[in-house]
Amino acid sequence: MASDGELRIGAIGDLHCPRVSLDELQSLFTQVAECSDVVLLCGDITDYGKAEEARLLVAALPVLKGIPVVAVLGNHDYESGDAETITQILERQGIHVLDGTSTEIGGVEFVGVKGFAGGFGDRLLQSWGESALKQFVRESVEEALKLESALAKLRTAHRIVLLHYAPIIETVIGEAPEIIPFLGTSRLEDPINRYGTTAVFHGHAHHGTVEGCTQTGIPVYNVALPLLRRQRAQHPPFRAITLKLTKSAETA
Numbered sequence: 001m002a003s004d005g006e007l008r009i010g011a012i013g014d015l016h017c018p019r020v021s022l023d024e025l026q027s028l029f030t031q032v033a034e035c036s037d038v039v040l041l042c043g044d045i046t047d048y049g050k051a052e053e054a055r056l057l058v059a060a061l062p063v064l065k066g067i068p069v070v071a072v073l074g075n076h077d078y079e080s081g082d083a084e085t086i087t088q089i090l091e092r093q094g095i096h097v098l099d100g101t102s103t104e105i106g107g108v109e110f111v112g113v114k115g116f117a118g119g120f121g122d123r124l125l126q127s128w129g130e131s132a133l134k135q136f137v138r139e140s141v142e143e144a145l146k147l148e149s150a151l152a153k154l155r156t157a158h159r160i161v162l163l164h165y166a167p168i169i170e171t172v173i174g175e176a177p178e179i180i181p182f183l184g185t186s187r188l189e190d191p192i193n194r195y196g197t198t199a200v201f202h203g204h205a206h207h208g209t210v211e212g213c214t215q216t217g218i219p220v221y222n223v224a225l226p227l228l229r230r231q232r233a234q235h236p237p238f239r240a241i242t243l244k245l246t247k248s249a250e251t252a
């Protein structure tokens with residue numbers, strides 16, 4: 001359980017069940033449970049968005065012994081056109097699946113949205129030209145608006161943002177330059193900065209960089225499992241952060 005004045009967060013993304021087997025999940029969750037008061041799943045929980053893949057994830061949940069789990073879906077969870085069923089399977093087992101919504105745990109608000117692509121900074125894709133391109137940009141804008149609207153309602157001192165797509169370019173560096181605009185968008189960074197978020201966790205960029213920060217210095221952690229396995233091989237394959245309720249500090 002959380003100690004007075006702190007909350008321990010264990011975060012991981014891109015499990016892509018069944019790329020991670022039940023045995024591997026149970027072993028991973030056992031390690032997470034040892035040092036977490038809340039567990040974050042940053043999307044791509046399933047590989048093809050199939051119900052049986054989501055059931056594999058929930059089969060490993062007893063290992064967490066009731067530690068709250070907060071999740072957002074990723075693009076892979078939408079692949080079979082039935083994200084609603086994936087969400088229901090997860091929620092029935094008590095997972096908080098966020099989509100422009102928030103949940104409070106231990107005095108900290110967790111806000112989540114999948115996010116979308118669109119590029120970064122002055123190379124941000126703009127809504128101009130063909131209707132298909134405008135629709136693409138609209139999706140990106142709407143995800144950012146959902147995040148902004150959820151953040152605007154919060155009054156707690158600490159709020160943690162969960163995303164699947166990246167809000168800054170720094171944590172996607174390492175990926176092939178050709179695909180960087182498809183890995184996230186700085187449209188997601190604007191509300192994060194404006195509402196004074198404590199920390200951000202995302203996945204999706206399997207070949208990116210494990211951490212960076214927004215233009216206002218908010219820490220951003222890329223917790224995609226394949227990336228953590230590669231770049232933080234000396235650590236357990238998840239990110240553990242202890243949130244001091246006055247400030248945040250990384251512990252492992």
Ligand SMILES: [Fe+2]
Binds near residue numbers: 014203206
């Ligand atoms: Fe992924």
Ligand SMILES: [Fe+2]
Binds near residue numbers: 203205
């Ligand atoms: Fe993804």
